[in-house]
Amino acid sequence: MAALIGxxxxxxxxxxxxxxARAFVFSAFAVAVLAIVLYxxxxxxxxxxxxxxxxxxxxxxxxxxxxxxxxxxxFLAALIFGALxxxxxxxxxxxxxxxLPQANFAVLLVAITSFDLKTRRNCYSSLWISLAxxxxxxxxxxxxxxxxxxxxxxxxxxxxxxxxxxxxxDAGIRVPPRAIAVTLTGAILGGLALFVATPQPAGVPVSxxxxxxxxxxxxxxxxxxxxxxxxxxxxxxxxxxxxxDLHYRGRLGDAPVMYxxxxxxxxxxxxxxxxxxxxVWTASNHFYRQTEPYLPPRLLPPAPPGNRGTFVxxxxxxxxxxxxxxxxxxxxxxxxxxxxxxxxxxxxxxxxDQLRPGQTYxxxxxxxxxxxxxxxxxEINTEFDDATGTYHDFGALSVAGRQLARxxxxxxxxxxxxxxxxxxxxxxxxxxxxDLPRVPSDRDPVDWFLFDVKTGYCEQFATAETLMLRSLxxxxxxxxxxxTGDYDPVLNQAVVRERDAHAWVEVWFGxxxxxxxxxxxxxxxxxxxxxPSHWAAGGxxxxxxxxxxxxxxxxxxxxxxxxAIPLAIGIALAVVVAxxxxxxxxxxxxxxxxxxxxxxxxxxxxxxxRLGRRRAPPETPLEYQQAMQSLMLDEVTHAVNEGxxxxxxxxxxxxxxxTERISSS
Numbered sequence: 001m002a003a004l005i006g007x008x009x010x011x012x013x014x015x016x017x018x019x020x021a022r023a024f025v026f027s028a029f030a031v032a033v034l035a036i037v038l039y040x041x042x043x044x045x046x047x048x049x050x051x052x053x054x055x056x057x058x059x060x061x062x063x064x065x066x067x068x069x070x071x072x073x074x075f076l077a078a079l080i081f082g083a084l085x086x087x088x089x090x091x092x093x094x095x096x097x098x099x100l101p102q103a104n105f106a107v108l109l110v111a112i113t114s115f116d117l118k119t120r121r122n123c124y125s126s127l128w129i130s131l132a133x134x135x136x137x138x139x140x141x142x143x144x145x146x147x148x149x150x151x152x153x154x155x156x157x158x159x160x161x162x163x164x165x166x167x168x169x170d171a172g173i174r175v176p177p178r179a180i181a182v183t184l185t186g187a188i189l190g191g192l193a194l195f196v197a198t199p200q201p202a203g204v205p206v207s208x209x210x211x212x213x214x215x216x217x218x219x220x221x222x223x224x225x226x227x228x229x230x231x232x233x234x235x236x237x238x239x240x241x242x243x244x245d246l247h248y249r250g251r252l253g254d255a256p257v258m259y260x261x262x263x264x265x266x267x268x269x270x271x272x273x274x275x276x277x278x279x280v281w282t283a284s285n286h287f288y289r290q291t292e293p294y295l296p297p298r299l300l301p302p303a304p305p306g307n308r309g310t311f312v313x314x315x316x317x318x319x320x321x322x323x324x325x326x327x328x329x330x331x332x333x334x335x336x337x338x339x340x341x342x343x344x345x346x347x348x349x350x351x352x353d354q355l356r357p358g359q360t361y362x363x364x365x366x367x368x369x370x371x372x373x374x375x376x377x378x379e380i381n382t383e384f385d386d387a388t389g390t391y392h393d394f395g396a397l398s399v400a401g402r403q404l405a406r407x408x409x410x411x412x413x414x415x416x417x418x419x420x421x422x423x424x425x426x427x428x429x430x431x432x433x434x435d436l437p438r439v440p441s442d443r444d445p446v447d448w449f450l451f452d453v454k455t456g457y458c459e460q461f462a463t464a465e466t467l468m469l470r471s472l473x474x475x476x477x478x479x480x481x482x483x484t485g486d487y488d489p490v491l492n493q494a495v496v497r498e499r500d501a502h503a504w505v506e507v508w509f510g511x512x513x514x515x516x517x518x519x520x521x522x523x524x525x526x527x528x529x530x531x532p533s534h535w536a537a538g539g540x541x542x543x544x545x546x547x548x549x550x551x552x553x554x555x556x557x558x559x560x561x562x563x564a565i566p567l568a569i570g571i572a573l574a575v576v577v578a579x580x581x582x583x584x585x586x587x588x589x590x591x592x593x594x595x596x597x598x599x600x601x602x603x604x605x606x607x608x609x610r611l612g613r614r615r616a617p618p619e620t621p622l623e624y625q626q627a628m629q630s631l632m633l634d635e636v637t638h639a640v641n642e643g644x645x646x647x648x649x650x651x652x653x654x655x656x657x658x659t660e661r662i663s664s665s
Contacts, residue, residue, distance in 0.1 A: 013121035015064050018167035024160035025123045026057050029110050031152045032130040035137030036107065039146070040100045040358075049107035056114025064118045076112055083108040100358055103136040120164055127157060139261075139314070139360070144491070165616070244273055244281040244480065244503070246445035246459055247438065252498040257321060260485065260494040262313040266328035266365070267504065267516055267527045268496065270481035272346035276396050276463065279445040281478050284390055285345035294335045304330060305511050306369030314362045317355045325349040326481050328365040330513070336361040346477075370515060370526050376416040378509040384475055391475035391508065397467040398447050405468035415474055419507050419517055422468050426519040431455040458520050459503040465519045466505050475508035479516065483523075597643060599655040604640055607633060607662060632662050 016022065030053075033046040087105035110129050117123055134153055138146060260268065273281035291299070310332050325336060329347065337359060342350045355361075386392055394402065408425045412418040433455045439445045443452070446467060449460045462478055469476040480503045485496035504527060506514040516527035604621075608614045611633070615624040621644075625637040636658060643649040650658075 013119035015118055016120045016123050016164060016167075017064065018163045019061065020163035021120075021123065021160045021167065022057055022061055022117070024156045024163060025117070025126050026053060026114075028127055028153050028156035028160070029053055029114075029130040029133075031149055031156065032133035032137065033107060035134055035141070035146065035149045036100065036103050039137045039141045040103060042100050042104065045104040045107055049104075049111040052111035053114045056111060057117065059115050060117040068116070068118070073116070076116060079112045080109060083112065100136065103133055106133045106136070123160065123164075127160065139316070244459060244478065246279045246281075246463060252434070252501055254497050254499060256318050256495050256497050257482075257500075258318055258326075258496050259316040260313055260496060261316075261492060262328075262494065263311045263492050264328075264367070265484040265487040265494060266313070267484065267502070267518075268313075268315075268326040268482040269329045269348070269479055269516070270322075270324050270326045271348055272477055272479050272506065274346075274390050274477045275393070276467065276478075278396070279439065281463070283344075283346070284388070287345045288342045288350070291341045291343055291349075293338050293341055295331075295333055295341070297333050300331060300333065303332070303366050304368040304513065306374055308367040308369055310364050310366055312362060312364050314360060317357055317359045319357055321355040323351040323354050325351065325361065325363070327363040329516075330366050330368065332364040332366050334361070334363040368512060370512065372416060372420075372526075375509055375512065375515065375526075376414055378415060378511050384508050384510065386475060391477060392470055392473065394467050394470040396444070396446070397471055398444065401446060401450055401464075401468065402471045404450060405471045408468070409472055415507075415509065418472055418474060419469060420525060422465055422472075423517055423519045423525045426461055426465055427521045427525065429454070430461065430521065432457065432461070432521045461519045461521075462503045462505050465517070469505070469507060477506050477514075479504050479506045596651045596655050597649040599652055600636075600639055600643060600650060600658075603655060603659055603662070604636055607636055610662075632665055636662075 030050060033050055036042055037046050083105055086108070087101045106129055110126055110133070113122070113126060113129075117126060131153065134150065138150070271283070273283050275282045275284045311328075313327060315326070325334065325341070325348070327334065327349075331347075331349075334349065336349070336351060338351045338353075340352065344350065384391075397405075405422065409418045409421050412421050430449075431454065434457055436453070436456060439448055445460060446464050449456045450464055459478075466476040466478055480501075482496050483500045483502040485494035485500045487494040502520075504516055504518040504520070507517050509515050517525060518527045519525070611628055611630055613628070615621065619627070621637045621640050625633050639650050639654075639658070
């Protein structure tokens with residue numbers, strides 16, 4: 001048993017005596033904390049963590065050769081458990097503001113353990129935790145400048161490795177600056193060139209990404225539809241509402257409401273309404289089912305016919321938002337950091353409480369085939385059960401509106417052409433504007449829009465098309481949520497603002513289900529999700545959920561602009577290896593190993609392991625012998641020097657004699 005335990009026990013790590021190496025470890029942590037400050041907008045815990053880490057590194061270096069005391073270890077362990085309590089309390093109850101609790105826990109962990117960084121392995125552990133902090137900041141990073149912080153962290157990692165090894169050889173830190181500058185510049189330029197020339201890979205996600213820690217708030221009473229920015233706020237303190245009133249639209253600003261990291265832009269669908277009366281949309285079906293916070297594909301409807309793939313969206317909330325999951329539909333799987341979810345009758349998922357700033361959730365969505373050819377082949381009303389007549393109810397549309405719908409659709413022979421005829425009519429004969437006066441009290445909003453002002457905002461366009469399609473026998477309803485936002489195809493992310501709050505139409509097609517259609521001028525009539533056609537940066541949102549075997553190319557391409565960094569490192573390593581190989585082929589004579597050569601070199605390696613330190617690359621065998629002061633090493637070193645420099649390798653019998661003497665000593 002002792003032998004078995006010894007086999008799996010990690011070897012002892014040497015004490016880290018290099019001040020420079022420890023400085024690099026702290027600098028890497030400081031860069032990660034700076035990323036949290038810049039992108040997480042969190043300040044208190046990062047500041048406390050940096051100050052504590054400074055003191056901790058000083059204490060660790062001063063006491064690096066002392067034996068660890070039990071009570072100090074117990075105290076540090078208690079502090080770590082306190083930090084764990086902090087992250088649980090902050091993520092569930094937001095006692096400390098609820099901002100990046102997981103990142104703050106990692107910052108506190110590095111600060112606490114910095115008081116016990118004695119060995120080289122301890123320093124590496126601190127570096128890996130700081131990398132995790134940098135990763136959490138990267139989830140919230142929405143610009144190219146984050147690449148600078150990542151490059152700095154990698155530089156500090158290399159600096160630590162270099163300083164640590166040079167200290168072990170009692171050598172100063174001296175590097176050729178010109179060679180280093182040329183290598184870095186060439187590697188970065190080569191990485192950028194390869195990044196631009198690499199086509200977008202197609203990753204296949206299997207599950208959503210888990211970022212935020214769970215919020216254990218439970219549902220209280222019945223589920224209510226939360227108000228959207230385009231709806232007049234009313235109801236309780238959470239802004240709950242159950243209607244969209246076309247008589248009113250609030251002013252929408254440019255303030256961001258959420259970030260969406262995704263490989264493909266889409267409409268972020270939220271609430272759906274099916275009943276229209278007197279200018280107000282409501283939801284008639286109040287059924288819901290309780291679900292777990294993580295819904296795998298087996299608990300959701302199957303992929304639509306002709307599905308073209310899946311893609312992942314990671315949403316980060318920037319301001320208090322209604323308790324609804326906005327996402328691209330149809331959904332394959334999703335995860336939200338809450339105690340549970342409720343799915344309403346329209347397929348929308350609700351959370352127990354408002355979404356708070358800093359919370360993230362992720363969704364995997366299908367990409368259905370919504371091509372004109374596919375939709376044109378559908379049969380009208382196939383497999384659609386409208387027992388209540390809700391989706392064919394056009395009673396609120398005036399006689400003039402019904403006549404207009406028939407005129408617009410005249411000559412069409414199938415459902416798709418009818419839908420497109422109405423959509424194109426609204427897009428090309430009406431004007432979109434947010435500067436619209438209130439609807440006169442004696443006018444119906446739809447009639448006023450169609451025959452009087454002929455201008456309006458998205459809710460009026462969508463309402464007019466929904467009622468016109470219903471009057472033609474086509475099931476339709478109103479969907480609300482957010483448009484794509486400001487999408488960056490290189491960083492694979494969208495900034496969704498208040499003004500992106502949007503409404504569109506969902507039309508029933510027999511084989512496809514509910515298909516989004518947008519009559520708003522200036523946008524595509526079919527709001528179909530498609531991967532953007534661009535080079536490189538194939539979607540970090542599709543990379544994060546998993547890295548399957550055989551997907552390294554997808555991983556590199558999915559890093560977006562940051563993909564230049566690993567590519568640059570790979571190019572630099574390839575150049576170094578190729579250069580070393582060419583030099584070896586050019587200058588090393590092609591001779592077979594002489595008798596005794598391999599045996600002697602194996603004995604020399606074995607002896608180095610026995611002495612506890614290997615010969616460093618810059619050391620000659622003689623310098624290594626003088627440094628180690630070992631009698632066992634003298635004769636072996638002499639034999640190695642004779643073989644390497646004089647080409648007089650000992651025979652196998654002499655090597656066996658040396659081996660026996662060393663083994664018996």
